[in-house]
Amino acid sequence: MTWHAVTIAGYLLVVAGIVVLQLLATKTRVPVPSFGELLSRAMRSRTGRVGVLVAWAWIGLHFFAR
Amino acid sequence: MAALAGFRAPVVWILLAIAFFTSISGKPVDGVLMLIVAVGLAWDAGRRALRHPEAAEAPAPPRADRLPGRRRRFVVIALLAGAVVYAGVVGSFSRYSWPATAAIIGLSTGVVLIGWHRPVRARPDGGRLPVAGTLAWIVVLVAGCLWELSSLYLQPSLTTDSYPHPTISTLTDPLLATSPGRMLVLLAWVAFGWYLVER
Numbered sequence: 001m002t003w004h005a006v007t008i009a010g011y012l013l014v015v016a017g018i019v020v021l022q023l024l025a026t027k028t029r030v031p032v033p034s035f036g037e038l039l040s041r042a043m044r045s046r047t048g049r050v051g052v053l054v055a056w057a058w059i060g061l062h063f064f065a066r
Numbered sequence: 067m068a069a070l071a072g073f074r075a076p077v078v079w080i081l082l083a084i085a086f087f088t089s090i091s092g093k094p095v096d097g098v099l100m101l102i103v104a105v106g107l108a109w110d111a112g113r114r115a116l117r118h119p120e121a122a123e124a125p126a127p128p129r130a131d132r133l134p135g136r137r138r139r140f141v142v143i144a145l146l147a148g149a150v151v152y153a154g155v156v157g158s159f160s161r162y163s164w165p166a167t168a169a170i171i172g173l174s175t176g177v178v179l180i181g182w183h184r185p186v187r188a189r190p191d192g193g194r195l196p197v198a199g200t201l202a203w204i205v206v207l208v209a210g211c212l213w214e215l216s217s218l219y220l221q222p223s224l225t226t227d228s229y230p231h232p233t234i235s236t237l238t239d240p241l242l243a244t245s246p247g248r249m250l251v252l253l254a255w256v257a258f259g260w261y262l263v264e265r
Contacts, residue, residue: 003230007217011234014210021203032199040265041195046114046183047107051077053181054103056259057174058084061096063235063242063251064156065167 071115072108081107091224095167103178110182149256157249161242173256181263 018035025034033041043049072078081104089097152173159166180186218224220231227236241247 004232007213007231008237010213011210011237014206014213017206017209021199021206025199030199031196032202033195035203036265037195038200038203039262041200043185043262043265047072047075047077047111049181049184050103050107050178051080053178053259053262054081054100056255056262057178058096058100060170060174060252060255061099062093063238064161064248065170066093066095066162066164 070112072111075107075111078104078108078111095171099171099174145260149253149260152256153249153252157252158245161248173259177259177263185263185265187264 021032022035024030025032025037039052043052081100085097085100085104088094088100152169156166156169159169214234217228217231217233221228221233227233227239238251242251
């Protein structure tokens with residue numbers, strides 16, 4: 001197995017973890033918050049709100065802006 | 067001391083760190099914008115702490131949901147059409163060009179300013195989150211960030227891609243090299259921003 005494949009497998013594992021947690025939160029009674037609930041909690045304070053919105057803005061800047 | 071309340075927020079320090087690391091990795095525009103937000107947030111928190119020391123970190127009440135059904139539907143359709151036009155136009159610009167930079171900075175600034183004080187729509191308070199489930203999310207998200215960071219630092223340099231250790235940016239390059247790919251990603255980015263200002 002090459003390092004390229006290992007690196008991609010790592011990313012896929014993280015994506016799988018996110019999907020599993022979201023499914024547990026929305027389709028079962030396991031006490032796991034959904035991603036939306038997590039965001040709402042993080043955005044309850046003003047610094048949290050701005051922090052999350054700036055993280056979103058940074059994604060756009062990183063991929064498209066000079 | 068109340069004036070320094072803003073610097074007690076971890077988000078401010080995270081933004082300052084991002085501003086520093088983004089600047090030294092060759093993206094000074096991102097760095098300056100992060101610095102402006104970090105200083106603005108610290109100043110805002112300090113100002114509120116001076117006025118109302120007990121409410122410095124208290125959430126602002128959401129705006130009242132004043133739009134009636136038909137009006138709201140019209141606004142949603144207009145925003146949807148605007149998002150599609152925005153993604154189409156900005157996606158036609160090449161990446162890292164000045165027109166693309168201006169369009170991204172313009173929308174980002176607008177969304178951060180709209181969402182700065184409170185959500186645009188009233189939402190019920192979800193109460194406390196289950197600790198174990200929240201920790202599981204934190205573990206997965208931090209693991210993702212560390213994996214990306216390790217790939218970044220295993221590159222020959224911060225600005226040179228590596229085939230054995232690709233970052234998310236490297237993996238998405240083929241998609242973002244095409245105009246339809248950029249339009250799709252921009253549409254998803256705009257939709258996620260809309261979702262966030264409503265939370």
